Amino acid sequence: MWKSRSVIRSNKVFFCLALLVMLRTVRKLESGGARKKTTIVQRSVGNFHGFVVTHFSGSGFNNQVHQILNGMAIAKALNRTYCLSPFLRRKSDETNAETKFTNFMEIFDVSSFTNVLNLEVMDRCSTFCGGSIDFIVNMSPRSISKQAYDRQFAMQHNGFQTNLKNIINSHRLEDLGTSWIEWENEVHVRSALRFKDAKCIELYQPFPASKLITDGYFNFLPSSLKFSSSIITAATEIGKELFFDDAYVSVHWRYEYQKKGESKCRKKSLQTRGSGDICFVIFLKSFRRSAKDYLNFGDCGDCEKYLQYVHIEDIGKVLRDYQVLTRKKIFLASDADARIIDSVRKFVDFKMISDSKIGRKVVESKNMELISVIEQALCVQGEKFMGTSYSTWTTTVWMLRSPRFEEEEERIHGYIDILSANIS
Incomplete structure (x- = not known):
């Protein structure tokens, strides 16, 4: 009994300390840190x-x-x-x-x-x-x-x-x-x-x-790109809350049907493949020799460019197959709205930043930059990573992961090959 109470008390202290670190990070970024004369x-x-x-x-x-x-x-x-x-x-x-x-x-x-x-x-x-x-x-x-x-x-x-x-x-x-x-x-x-x-x-x-x-x-x-200690600390505490000390795999899914923003499917006059309500903008080098050839470093003259349309169940199946293949829980970073996310959850179990108490505080701050970089840090800490081809968000994660995962093939993108194999 006393051991149980001690563990509970310890967990509460841990959560309070982690939350304090997180709130300090939020306040620091919201207060306009760039105006400070740092050295x-x-x-x-x-x-x-x-x-x-x-x-x-x-x-x-x-x-x-x-x-x-x-x-x-x-x-x-x-x-x-x-x-x-x-x-x-x-x-x-x-x-x-x-x-x-x-x-x-x-x-x-x-x-x-x-x-x-x-x-x-x-x-x-x-x-x-x-x-x-x-x-x-x-x-x-x-x-x-x-x-x-x-x-x-x-x-x-x-x-x-x-x-x-x-x-x-x-x-x-x-x-x-x-x-x-x-x-x-x-x-x-x-x-x-x-x-x-x-x-x-x-x-x-x-x-x-x-x-x-x-x-x-x-x-x-x-x-050479590395997150600051405060971002790493925040992501680590959120990861512990979501997965305890278990290893997990991370996924970034850029949802292309936002009402505003650049590089969306509705603005692209490209060849289309497949059908469904979900769209991926695909920019890949025609002859791919390395992991970098799968990533968005900007426009490419020698690129295979098309729009891949899929259904919600296709996304669910890709994530489920990835989970089975890796035998790990999934952390998902996505800008898809709650309705879309709930639909995908019917096919596969995964965690998002908002599933964590500390993470919800970050989301409630409405600081999209802070939310984004902490999600990226969680993706960096994942054992494996699968991201979206035409996304500088994914490319940044790859750059942050590359010093630690030199031989990691999964860092490329993941969706394209799996979608091609599963969708006629």
Whole structure:
């Protein structure tokens, strides 16, 4: 009896401590951590010539991860300091919605980057640059308009008051189109970007991921990506609550029928396969040689592109077969609504973040970025991972898992082969 009470008391204490950690993380991110003047403990040495700043506006969180990694690679190639960009988001899809910023270091651990390149926080960068950019490199496939440049006032919030018109009139803007995506090494970067007198360079929307970081000279950067200790702690406690100390497998299912958002099936004019209410956007390299060929690092010229439609029961069967194959419980991360999730639960048992008491507190915060990264951390901690092909969310999980699971074939995507085998 006394042992039982002791265990119960211990579990209550454990839950309270875990909840306290989680609430502190929520409050820290909601309070606008990016505005704090945090410092970076720099371990790399050398002479650095100027600064590189990434300007993204309107992109999703995981797209911004790709852009930051591109920026890091270019800064390293040019022997410059990279200004660590805070993530930005709008609280809603309304045009005049308030823009929120989240410090990179609230989400990720920078220590694995600081021994290979020079980093600086954005507040200090804007001071060193005198609050203005000297040269803009347009890495978007479209020309820069003032309206697009000022969207969400991203650069202004970061302490830069650059006059775009003056930059253009003084010929301090270069349009690269999409040629930079094929860069593979330092020589390619240096030959294309020669700004000896430009102290502060702005990279405007450097997406998708270039060969520099996927297959090129700087391919070590994505595997250097690690979550911060607070995110790992939160995910670990939620995982214990859901699965105790049992190993589990993780699955990401991107539901493509949201009312708003980019890259949805209703916006794609592609060949269709199958039938049903559920749609997968499939972008796969025609000749797949490695796990990376199954992942979305952006548009691909040599890709097999189509829409795969399936039924709810098909999804249920895929998850059930995966559970039988691995003999493990499933953690599911998905943006599908409750009605869809309840329908899938009729075919297979799985857990989601909202099935945890601590996880429900995270969901109740309505901080979509925080919910997303904790779900990603849970997917990273899973014994195996199965994700959605056309999703930078899945790609981020793969990057975070890759240092630990070098030989893991299941990290690819999972759905495509299983769906093809089970659906005529």
